[in-house]
Amino acid sequence: MSLGTFQISREAADYPPPPSILTLLLDADPDERQVAAHLAHGELHVVRRNGIPVGVVVICRKTVDTWEIMNCSVAPDHRRQGCGTALVRHALDVIGGKGARYAELGTSDASPGPMALYRNCGFYVTGTIRNHFLDNYPEPVWDNGVQCIDMIRMRADILAVD
Numbered sequence: 001m002s003l004g005t006f007q008i009s010r011e012a013a014d015y016p017p018p019p020s021i022l023t024l025l026l027d028a029d030p031d032e033r034q035v036a037a038h039l040a041h042g043e044l045h046v047v048r049r050n051g052i053p054v055g056v057v058v059i060c061r062k063t064v065d066t067w068e069i070m071n072c073s074v075a076p077d078h079r080r081q082g083c084g085t086a087l088v089r090h091a092l093d094v095i096g097g098k099g100a101r102y103a104e105l106g107t108s109d110a111s112p113g114p115m116a117l118y119r120n121c122g123f124y125v126t127g128t129i130r131n132h133f134l135d136n137y138p139e140p141v142w143d144n145g146v147q148c149i150d151m152i153r154m155r156a157d158i159l160a161v162d
């Protein structure tokens with residue numbers, strides 16, 4: 001699928017993935033056990049430029065009408081060029097194509113940038129899981145120097161997204 005200038009394709013969600021893809025996945029979630037679990041239960045979609053992976057997203061089915069978007073990540077040199085937005089919109093297209101009604105995701109309270117991206121794609125906040133990053137990760141998790149504490153839950157109604 002081509003969204004803007006980005007060619008995004010589903011690729012094998014084998015674990016471990018190639019190192020370049022694992023690096024991207026770990027940038028969005030530093031716990032490799034969780035990355036492995038997401039790949040085991042999900043679909044991996046990749047943006048490549050000149051054959052090199054520069055962005056990834058994993059989607060997993062949660063319920064009959066809801067899929068979760070996980071591990072959305074873009075290589076540092078390719079950020080702020082619309083790639084993350086293209087990945088999220090692609091994920092919404094794929095999820096909608098499966099007949100699902102909702103897409104959900106969790107982000108951290110220390111990540112206003114990603115939250116703005118998700119809002120622009122039609123997501124709204126549904127709740128907060130207090131201390132998620134303290135209770136579920138063996139090491140402190142940081143985003144641009146700010147410690148992640150709570151998980152912000154967001155949802156998009158596929159039928160309402162442009």
Ligand SMILES: CC(C)(COP(=O)(O)OP(=O)(O)OC[C@H]1O[C@@H](n2cnc3c(N)ncnc32)[C@H](O)[C@@H]1OP(=O)(O)O)[C@@H](O)C(=O)NCCC(=O)NCCS
Nearest residue numbers: 027028072073074079080081082083084085107113114117
């Ligand atoms: C979050 C991430 C995927 C965004 O990818 P991207 O390709 O830079 O996103 P886009 O270019 O589509 O950004 C679209 C908009 O989102 C917002 N945004 C994205 N990243 C931002 C940041 N670091 N700071 C502020 N706003 C940001 C901006 O409004 C931006 O529009 P603008 O560039 O016109 O200002 C990327 O920064 C990343 O991989 N981060 C590390 C992994 C991660 O934290 N993933 C999210 C886990 S919840």
